[in-house]
Amino acid sequence: MSRTFADPVRDTCSLTGHAGLVIGDVMYIQGGRMIYSGFEGFAQNPYLRVLNLTGVVRAQDIPDNIITLTDDRQPFAWNVSAQDTRSPMFWLDETGRKAYLALGAEVDVGNATYIPERNYNPGRRGKMWTADLLDGGILSNWVETDIRIGNRNPNLIGTGANWFDRQSRTGYAWGGTYIDGAEIDSTVNQLITFNASTGVWTNDTTPFTESVSGFMEGIILDDRPVLITGLGVTNDQEGVMDTMRVYDTRSKQWYSQRTNGQLPPNRFWTGCSTIVPAQDQSSYQIIYFGGANSSVTFGDVWSLSIPSFTWTQLAENVESSVSAGPRYAPTCDLMKDHYLVVVGGNHVERAYTYAFPQCDRNSNLAWFFDLNLLEWTSQVNGGTADTYRVPAPVYSAIGGGAEGGATLTQPPGGFDQNALATVFAPFAARATQSPTGTSGGGTGGGTPGSPESSSGSSISGGAIGGIVVGAIAIIALIGVGIWFFLRRRRQQPRDLVTPLPPPPPTSTNGAAQPDKGYIGYASVNHETAELQAPPHHVALRPELHGDSAVYNAELPGSTPNDYRRDVYEAPSGNNAPLLQEAPM
Template structure:
């Protein structure tokens, strides 16, 4: 029995340890990259991508859907509070390099594209919609062009005013498409998704040469009759044979949505070095005299470039002027230890831009774990500290043009730019487009939106669903196992009791008391009419027997078992060793290497991909069994209703022969025998006070030391 209980407890410990190794994506954050973001209302959702942790030097797919509450800012890190208490079933793709189109009108976002991690078979092409009100996922019903292949690390944007989503370029590979053979190939199509009708269209890219592009940025500007899209950066794939070129950062591709035409414009100024997987977003003053694109970081797009960049540039349009704003001390003359790409950028209320995550080629620490890898730019330098990198302020919603832009294009903090055209336009149409402003009609929701009072929107909680689920499962298993142990123990105890009872039944009865000679001398009693003259000795014996009638003895026993052990758990577990996706790019010529092969090379980036200094969340699941006391009740003794002279059924009268010698009259009382059953009391096992120390070291990793947040 002891071995059985020990085995059960060992199994319980293993189950507890296995479940507890699912690390908390918020409190246990170390770094993330390749994810997508979508702002709907006051929440910035974070989906997919890769996550890394230490000390296991491993990376894995992010299976959680998280969000940053844009109405909050933490005291310590000064970043929005992040939560992971949202639904994401296992059948929803968790991919890297995709895009999410937000739809504030219908309170949802759409998941598009992305690639699967190593070892996972790509699923057929599909789109999914997340309902932010109901906290549910649904398959997106689409119409139009059905000849779509999943692509990854393209460039996406959305136009809320028109309910349109766009995605340009991206890779097709064996990580996106089942049965793909050969090296990854960059595409040249522009995908348009109509959020109102569900129609998907695949349109042509910037030029007729069918040059594929990937890992750049696509942004929307409210210019021309219906708006324009601009695309820049990343890599170019003109040959589709595994060789790639770095895109020139001075070349800006422009798509006019009204005419469906592509144009090309050259930018000037402090042009950034060629790069890929950088992050960028755009804002503008109220008068829209300038549209200012803020760019951060990225990976080097060729072997001659730095592995990663830690810098900020602004592209001011319509002057098409590049302006470098960070760093300005020349510290980027050598490769930065904290340079990184694979990040996301989202402008919030036109005044701030949240940079989230990224992969660090040369840095082996966590990415600001206290703020979950969030870093904030105050785009107008009008935050609490009056500088570019500043704490997030939920109340800041006023964009002012900062002095570096004013110095380049004129005007003032509220706009009024005086330089409103480049040195020369790439096409005469562009000069006209930038003098026009589109007008948009208010969109109507295409779904029934529940009222705020009936909305089952999840309540924010610092604890995650993972911890709650693991705790519930472990607790339930513990209770079931404890009940099983009690049942087994009771059965074992009952079996032993039956054996003892059977053994007692098989024993011979105890010998009767020895027959003692007893004599008595008759006494003469007063003559009465109601009393006999003699009371015989056996009648006295009957009376004595009644006087000493033992009745029934009440037996009781109790037992209690207390299983109250702590099962400490450590995390995080070890995952796969595949680094994030990037593509090796050369300036020209033919490169035979696969972009996946180099980017995912464990040998080259192993020490840099292992997210850092660790955390080891320790969860205790205490199981306690309430003591149980059993009372065995027997009938209560009652006073015999027999007359002292009646025959007693419970005891056979003993007749003693007359003595041969009347001189020996002593009377000996027969010995009394009673059987007493003793039930051993079982004590509770001692508490298991084992602890596993949390040896995680303090983590203060930030990709900037003083000037970054």
């Protein structure tokens, strides 16, 4: 079956490798590649989609609430020649009133004839796109501009493990994948940082041999971002749920921390995540959905509570008319304070990873999980959003209640590295503060330590004398405590900033490692495939969104390991440069 061109609304089937950007009640969806219904194989996805949740939206009406921009119509002024890459950085700088669309891996498209040629731009080295943020959350006036790292043109690196801090106006991207024109992809060992206030991009090496995407979320602690990453493939550990990585942007040190609670099944093929704070910020929940391993695709929802690093299951795999179902390579975003919005991904039949995706036709590309009700919902309500409430299964594990008040301020067995106790110290300090100035029977929802009104009653002279004596005693106790702390610290060995990672999982049959790659659909090449999927499909690398395809090369200029995208092979001697010199 074939038509002249694929219709971007009617013929949607499976969208992967895209990125989402939320502004208020509007989400922008860009990049990635699409399987079009009635067309063979992957094709490019050069459109900008806009999901509007400003009013009441029913699940069956999703197509009517997604605008697919195929031209420069107002007010969006979408440039149809903008790049179409996989897992780009799609960030919003509210202070600078700009959106940034940068990097992303090259889209492998053998079917460019499905889309009008004028819409096909696989991305250019040393270039990115910006848009103006207008009133009402409108992104408009898309233009191409330069990007340099170390005065060089960075290559096209894609990773879903990226996060932008709107307070410090700084973006971070961990690991990623470089893909050359022959579909040879290479893992990168790096942390890219973008300072939107100066326009400067930098790159730092990480202590990991590889970091094949996964997820990244951030928390602001003591006026600086602390990054938390996990899953994907790190140091050859494939999608393990029992270890997270933490990056302190102030000290520029990486740490590892074991998780606790009921561990989800391991998965290294692309799920997706978002993060939401308790009302009093006594805890944060990283919400994780979906993903796949070599045989099973998941449709469950989990919460990883910070700072205790406690896993809690929020929903099991659900197949219904309103659930996202088992899928990998979607995006996850938080909207209206308590809705997990899942967009795209490959929805596979019977949760079997190698099955061909079931089509999300007619732009039915979004699903909603209500974090307050812990269920997939058929309707998103308009008007003022309900406040997020910590789910009962979560606060049963970490203490407190729906509004916050978490009492577990570290993992049950303590942090694996002493320095992490300092990184996450603001949580412990917050937990020891008593709320003041509450009224009307409030239960600790006020701001701790808030100043009292100057019109309050005065304190007597006797009380002042008692306060002075008490203060002297407290100072003496503090001095003794410091002495004991320093003495104990001198007696203890200093812990490593980044400890040796646990050994990678061993194969049950002593054979080759499981396939790491990005999942796709192609004929098996029997001459090169090490690990065969069912005879009609081959396991390709997971989609680069939040994905598990990252590689060993730095920006700028190191030598990456090379992999074939259709099969996983040992690194070869062919090293693809990740940078090309900027023109002088």
